[in-house]
Amino acid sequence: MLLPADYHMHTPLCHHATGEPEEYAKHALEIGLTEIGFSDHEPMPQDNFDNWRMNADKLDEYVANVRKVRKDFPQLTIRLALEVDYLPGYEDWIRGLAARYPWDYFIGSVHYVSDSWAIDDPQKLSEWNHRDAGEVWTVYLERLTKAAETGLFEIIGHADLPKKFGHRPPKDFAPHYKKFLAAAKKHDCAIELNKDCREIYPSREILQLAFQTGVPITFGSDAHAPEEVGMNFAEAIRLAHDVGYRECRRFVQRQKQTATF
Numbered sequence: 661m662l663l664p665a666d667y668h669m670h671t672p673l674c675h676h677a678t679g680e681p682e683e684y685a686k687h688a689l690e691i692g693l694t695e696i697g698f699s700d701h702e703p704m705p706q707d708n709f710d711n712w713r714m715n716a717d718k719l720d721e722y723v724a725n726v727r728k729v730r731k732d733f734p735q736l737t738i739r740l741a742l743e744v745d746y747l748p749g750y751e752d753w754i755r756g757l758a759a760r761y762p763w764d765y766f767i768g769s770v771h772y773v774s775d776s777w778a779i780d781d782p783q784k785l786s787e788w789n790h791r792d793a794g795e796v797w798t799v800y801l802e803r804l805t806k807a808a809e810t811g812l813f814e815i816i817g818h819a820d821l822p823k824k825f826g827h828r829p830p831k832d833f834a835p836h837y838k839k840f841l842a843a844a845k846k847h848d849c850a851i852e853l854n855k856d857c858r859e860i861y862p863s864r865e866i867l868q869l870a871f872q873t874g875v876p877i878t879f880g881s882d883a884h885a886p887e888e889v890g891m892n893f894a895e896a897i898r899l900a901h902d903v904g905y906r907e908c909r910r911f912v913q914r915q916k917q918t919a920t921f
């Protein structure tokens with residue numbers, strides 16, 4: 661069985677990942693991957709937007725780094741990508757980034773439910789105490805749906821991130837997911853299986869709905885260290901097979917391809 665590509669990994673340019681891209685590639689080969697994609701956090705118009713993404717003047721260096729590993733590891737297919745925060749109002753900024761390099765894909769991720777709060781930021785964990793979890797989930801899914809509708813992204817990242825610190829979705833939340841998945845289907849946008857915490861994103865329930873809706877998938881470890889590349893892939897593959905998936909998406913300069921796994 662061919663392992664699916666690991667399409668979600670970071671580099672030290674985002675200030676919270678360790679290990680050089682070469683080490684990520686080396687680990688990928690060691691565990692039998694044939695394709696990976698670097699998808700570091702994109703720069704924002706203001707470098708002080710937060711402290712967990714690359715500065716705008718580092719984008720050239722990021723691309724050069726990925727191109728270098730590509731050259732040094734010809735036996736591995738290496739994609740050039742970004743994990744792009746989706747916040748309403750930043751669409752033109754994202755289009756500008758898209759025009760600058762021959763990216764293979766953009767992962768559109770929602771981390772922010774307001775202009776200043778990223779729900780997965782461990783430094784802002786206490787913010788959850790001042791919020792209604794149900795409301796956070798609702799705003800999150802609204803933004804996720806919008807992200808899919810923009811057509812700016814090939815993949816939507818970790819579709820149920822608010823569960824990261826144990827906040828479960830409210831009861832009867834399925835209609836929100838259905839709306840998001842319908843948008844993903846309509847705009848031919850994939851969702852990723854990502855295990856960045858105790859549980860895989862998305863949950864089996866959402867993945868089942870995604871399969872029924874016909875939404876394609878990708879796999880991503882969200883590695884922030886070389887040894888995390890391909891992490892929990894066996895578990896993610898089992899889950900995807902269980903709900904019926906046999907195919908996943910690949911991207912070459914933003915063109916879609918299909919792979920079996």
Ligand SMILES: [Zn+2]
Binds near residue numbers: 743769771817818
């Ligand atoms: Zn993310």
Ligand SMILES: [Zn+2]
Binds near residue numbers: 668670743882
């Ligand atoms: Zn990530």
